[in-house]
Amino acid sequence: MEEFHSGDEVSFSPDEASNVVKECIEGIIGGVDYSQNKVNQWTASIVEHTLTQLVKQGKPFKYIVNCAVMQKSGAGLHTANSCYWDTTTDGSCTVRWENRTMYCVVSVFAVAIAL
Amino acid sequence: MHLVPGHSRTPSFPLDGIKCVLESFFIMANQPLPLSQETLAQFNRSMSTEPGASGPPRRRLGSISTRRSSKDQSKDQPHHRPLFLRSMTLPSSESSFLSPTVSNSHISMGKRFSFAGWHQGGRVSFSGLYLQQPIQEVYVENTYRMGPEPGCRFNASRTQQILQATLDSYLEGVCYSPDSCSQLCQMLADLVLSKLKDVNPPRYKVVCQVVVGQSGKQGIRVSSRSLMNPNTDNYTSAVFHNHSLFAVALVHGLYFE
Numbered sequence: 001m002e003e004f005h006s007g008d009e010v011s012f013s014p015d016e017a018s019n020v021v022k023e024c025i026e027g028i029i030g031g032v033d034y035s036q037n038k039v040n041q042w043t044a045s046i047v048e049h050t051l052t053q054l055v056k057q058g059k060p061f062k063y064i065v066n067c068a069v070m071q072k073s074g075a076g077l078h079t080a081n082s083c084y085w086d087t088t089t090d091g092s093c094t095v096r097w098e099n100r101t102m103y104c105v106v107s108v109f110a111v112a113i114a115l
Numbered sequence: 116m117h118l119v120p121g122h123s124r125t126p127s128f129p130l131d132g133i134k135c136v137l138e139s140f141f142i143m144a145n146q147p148l149p150l151s152q153e154t155l156a157q158f159n160r161s162m163s164t165e166p167g168a169s170g171p172p173r174r175r176l177g178s179i180s181t182r183r184s185s186k187d188q189s190k191d192q193p194h195h196r197p198l199f200l201r202s203m204t205l206p207s208s209e210s211s212f213l214s215p216t217v218s219n220s221h222i223s224m225g226k227r228f229s230f231a232g233w234h235q236g237g238r239v240s241f242s243g244l245y246l247q248q249p250i251q252e253v254y255v256e257n258t259y260r261m262g263p264e265p266g267c268r269f270n271a272s273r274t275q276q277i278l279q280a281t282l283d284s285y286l287e288g289v290c291y292s293p294d295s296c297s298q299l300c301q302m303l304a305d306l307v308l309s310k311l312k313d314v315n316p317p318r319y320k321v322v323c324q325v326v327v328g329q330s331g332k333q334g335i336r337v338s339s340r341s342l343m344n345p346n347t348d349n350y351t352s353a354v355f356h357n358h359s360l361f362a363v364a365l366v367h368g369l370y371f372e
Contacts, residue, residue, distance in 0.1 A: 077329035079327075080301040084321040
């Protein structure tokens with residue numbers, strides 16, 4: 001399997017991805033309050049929409065989209081990630097969003113595939 | 116190799132399957148050079164040009180760790196920046212293509228470089244720091260492999276056991292504390308990654324994420340979706356909670372040609 005060093009190697013653009021993510025979050029949980037019944041479908045739609053938008057960009061990446069929605073009650077939340085990959089082509093981006101009643105943390109990881 | 120005191124050496128990355136690139140000596144002024152991360156960030160900032168991915172691609176299997184906590188929104192670190200930094204250490208026995216004509220090329224770029232000294236054929240950056248030897252490109256032969264070998268897939272159940280065992284052993288009896296938990300979270304992610312690197316089959320990239328939170332009366336939901344090849348790739352997760360904290364760990368294994 002020959003690899004073409006065409007010089008056209010795409011690397012992940014975290015800014016673009018973070019814009020996509022922010023729009024998706026706003027669209028789904030923009031003006032609502034935390035609700036135990038609905039949070040399940042919120043997280044599912046956030047990850048699904050984000051993933052479809054990212055795929056529409058047509059770049060040669062595998063994506064992992066992770067979303068955590070937590071009710072605001074004074075408790076603390078930490079996330080960390082560690083990745084073993086090719087640092088020149090792969091990347092990640094994390095977006096934190098909040099409103100009056102909840103926090104939402106979305107992480108996107110993009111892993112390049114060889115064409 | 117002489118380094119300015121106060122700058123930490125970058126860790127050396129595993130060399131299996133790495134393609135190194137021969138760096139041309141007629142380098143553009145805005146191309147990132149192999150320096151330690153702090154000096155390179157400084158260099159890039161002072162250049163005030165985008166450190167793009169120009170030039171021949173350099174493939175590195177390296178670890179990148181990040182940390183995010185819900186409270187510190189004000190400190191938005193430029194978290195994607197380290198991806199453009201290609202800091203490498205090399206054995207000093209690599210031959211160097213240093214030639215006297217390099218000084219002309221630098222000046223022609225519009226920047227004046229001061230060549231403070233040439234110890235062991237080392238190059239000097241504009242700030243007077245010694246640079247490391249250029250990276251030699253290593254061409255790897257074709258393996259004509261289309262997928263992972265039969266016994267070499269990402270083993271989800273074994274990974275899950277390792278993940279669960281790590282979480283249980285590490286977080287047994289730990290109490291949540293806002294100051295220390297962000298470091299705990301990061302340490303856990305790195306620890307899981309190092310354990311997985313040992314059992315990982317070759318040609319697999321690993322993404323590991325850990326969420327740690329205080330156990331209160333709040334509700335939380337963590338969900339994940341990914342676009343990957345179901346024949347070769349997989350993921351696992353593990354959850355731990357005690358009276359004061361909870362932790363969720365997610366690991367994805369992705370096959371790479």
